[in-house]
Amino acid sequence: MAYYLNNNVLSCAIFLFLMLFSCKNEEKIVEAPVEKKVEYEMYQPSEMSGFMNAMYAYNVQLKTQIVAGETPNSMPLDLLKLHTAEMTDGKSRTQNWESFVNVFIESQEAVVDTLSNTELKTRFNTAINNCLSCHKTECTGPIPKIKRLLIP
Ligand code: HEC
Missing domain, CATH: 1.20.120 (Four Helix Bundle (Hemerythrin (Met), subunit A))
Incomplete structure (x- = not known):
């Protein structure tokens, strides 16, 4: 039982880690240099x-x-x-x-x-x-x- 639980916790951790990892990866794609420049112009404070x-x-x-x-x-x-x-x-x-x-x-x-x-x-x-x-x-x-x- 203890082993089963541990295993479950471990897979949750791995799953979360993978999610975080993949989110980060997505961010990288969104923040391509060209797009960043556009964002800066849009949020230029008045x-x-x-x-x-x-x-x-x-x-x-x-x-x-x-x-x-x-x-x-x-x-x-x-x-x-x-x-x-x-x-x-x-x-x-x-x-x-x-x-x-x-x-x-x-x-x-x-x-x-x-x-x-x-x-x-x-x-x-x-x-x-x-x-x-x-x-x-x-x-x-x-x-x-x-x-x-x-x-x-
Ligand atoms: C006569 C109206 C008026 C008065 C008085 C006024 N504000 Fe504002 N405030 C505005 C308006 C309208 C905006 C949005 C300006 C814009 O988006 O161009 C704003 C925006 C702001 C912002 C956001 C700025 C940002 O980062 O976009 C802050 C913080 C702020 N006011 C603080 C203050 C403080 C502190 C005072 C008093 C010392 C003050 N305001 C007095 C109308 C007023």
Whole structure:
């Protein structure tokens, strides 16, 4: 009986190994050099995607500073790019976009306004909530990632 079981486990292992092996082999065929090039072109991020990722990185940095008790005072991004950057094919600025974008820009600039009477954490979370307001209608994918920026 023990021998039979062992044998069964062994054949399962061999079978799995072969499956893995054959999957790998298939991948190799799919990733022929010519096809790879086409894929790269298809997934080229838009100017807007690039800018969004820069805004995300900047806000990660702000959060780190605020949590550490520091007072950030520089906003190196050109937020007016939101009005001009090219978006992924097929996407355009909707009425919703237009209604959120300026509110967002103001709130993002307010985070580094060292003369403000509003608590720093509140100003930061307001900016992030404005990212979320626009994302709820314009681009829902990154919402969980953006939510993690909020300071509890
Ligand atoms: C006025 C609307 C609006 C605001 C405000 C906004 N976003 Fe976006 N965001 C978009 C749209 C639309 C896209 C998709 C852009 C595209 O595909 O060209 C996007 C894409 C993204 C992406 C995905 C980029 C990628 O890799 O494709 C991230 C991450 C992101 N936004 C984060 C943020 C963060 C963080 C903020 C606030 C600091 C923010 N967004 C504010 C509308 C907005």
